[in-house]
Amino acid sequence: MASAVTCSAAELLPHLGSSANATAAAEFICGRFSAVSEYLTQTTYAVDTTYLLFSAYLVFAMQLGFAMLCAGSVRAKNTMNIMLTNVLDAAAGGLSYYLFGFAFAFGAPSNGFIGKHFFGLKEFPSQAFDYSYFLYQWAFAIAAAGITSGSIAERTQFVAYLIYSSFLTGFVYPIVSHWFWSGDGWASASKTDGNLLFGSGVIDFAGSGVVHMVGGIAGLWGAFIEGPRIGRFDRSGRSVALRGHSSSLVVLGTFLLWFGWYGFNPGSFLTILKSYDHTTRGSYYGQWSAIGRTAVTTTLAGCTAALTTLFSKRLLVGHWNVIDVCNGLLGGFAAITSGCAVVEPWAAIVCGFIAAWVLIGFNALAAKLKYDDPLEAAQLHGGCGSWGIIFTGLFAKKEYVNEVYPGFPNRPYGLFMGGGGKLLGAQIIQVVVIIGWVSVTMGPLFYLLHKFKLLRISRDDETAGMDLTRHGGFAYIYHDEDEGSSMPGFKMTRVEPTNTPTPDHHHHNVVV
Secondary structure, eight states: OOOOOOOOHHHGGGGGSTTTTTTHHHHHHHHHHHHHHHHHHHHHHHHHHHHHHHHHHHHHHHHHHHHHHHHHHGGGGHHHHHHHHHHHHHHHHHIIIIIIIIHHOSSSSSSSSOSSSOOOGGSSOOOOHHHHHHHHHHHHHHHHHOOOHTTTTTOOHHHHHHHHHHHHIIHHHHHHHHHHHSEEEEEEEOOOOEEEOOGTTBBOSSOIIIIHHHHHHHHHHHHHHHOTTSSSSSOOOOOOOOOOOOHHHHHHHHHHHHHHHHHHHHHHHHHHOOOOSSSSSSSOOHHHHHHHHHHHHHHHHHHHHHHHHHHHHHHHHHOOHHHHHHHHHHHHHHHHTTTTTTSSSSHHHHHHHHHHHHHHHHHHHHHHTTTOTTTHIIIIIIIIHHHHHHEEEEHHHHHHHHHHHHTOOOOOGGGGTOOHHHHHHHHHHHHHHHHHHHHHHHHHHHHHHHHTTTTTTOHHHHHHHHHHHHHHHHHHHOOOOOOOOOOOOOOOOOOSSSSSTTTOOOOOOOOO
């Protein structure tokens, strides 16, 4: 918030001389100054609120990206089901976050574990929070739920989605965001009382841990308890690819997520009209510059991860795979999300390069352990998100840390940047406590759903596809390549002519 312009009639009076009207003139001038100051303050609020709302809209648009990515990554017979679950994540998450989630996350004043104010947005808006802030945080909450839905796709009952989505967005995720983002959180880098974990607090700027790890670890437990899809591994235990039905939708979803990430990471500054210390740079440099830098680091990490995955998979499997490249790109984004605001652009390239290999490694481990995740969500968001948290503890730059988290000039920063190991220690603790918290909450929930037969659909329904058995029909007419599907459909087949065509005429018959 820009500092207010102040005016005192008593201070102004000596400059107006000793005329009879000097006092009235001083009061008039100061009254005008006060009006201008109030207008500038309101304008600053309006600009910052508009920026935050626009960022919220971008993050919400990521739901469309998730929907397209999920739809393209599953077989055609389950398209309507996975699309409906993405709509459900937003709808059920909206109500649960309104009633409970936001209060648990940001209901200050509170304790270090959980918030306790603003249930149902009571006492809103306030000096601390406006409605735009709620909308932005809700968009983050449903993103975590969307990650989880990808892990358990193609075999999960609809009621299970309702239960886990509401629980995750209304309780599990808000508690984590309170710990690391609230001014009262025990490990927050913005803790108001100054009692920071290791003198630093955890730097998870836009949520590699708070969002991506939470969604990924929740999905890990769901997919582990459900078990792999039918046909994912043969009787000898070898991996069998159950390919998604549309690479086009995967690419479309990836680009939509890429676009939305510019609200996810740069938008996490929450405000844009904020100046920084001008002793080293001119007035051209402020929070608007840090926002631009954050967009650049985000871009570079994703691009590097995509190219690293492209050439690495070419060497490992012998072909260029667009699905792998898209997942690698998203893995780079998930990793840079933690440190995007406090690292140099060159460090983001390092982050993306290693994130690609983290994803490749976790995918290999998943296949070896017969773990089935149709969207690689646990490996991507959980694995790459974990790396991103560690990366921040290694590469956070002192200058940027002090700009983004002001008030503590001696705050630790990245180990490789000369800041010691305290920040890295705090980051490691974040990884451990998120794994522990999500495991002790979501693990038992999925286990109870499994025990009460509310988690996985029947074998016949899974073989036939949930679009037909649970949703009344197909998303579109299709032909699946997997041998287990006996659903009617059609296939466009190109038939070459029996006679050699003349040089001037080529006839191609298409049989349906």
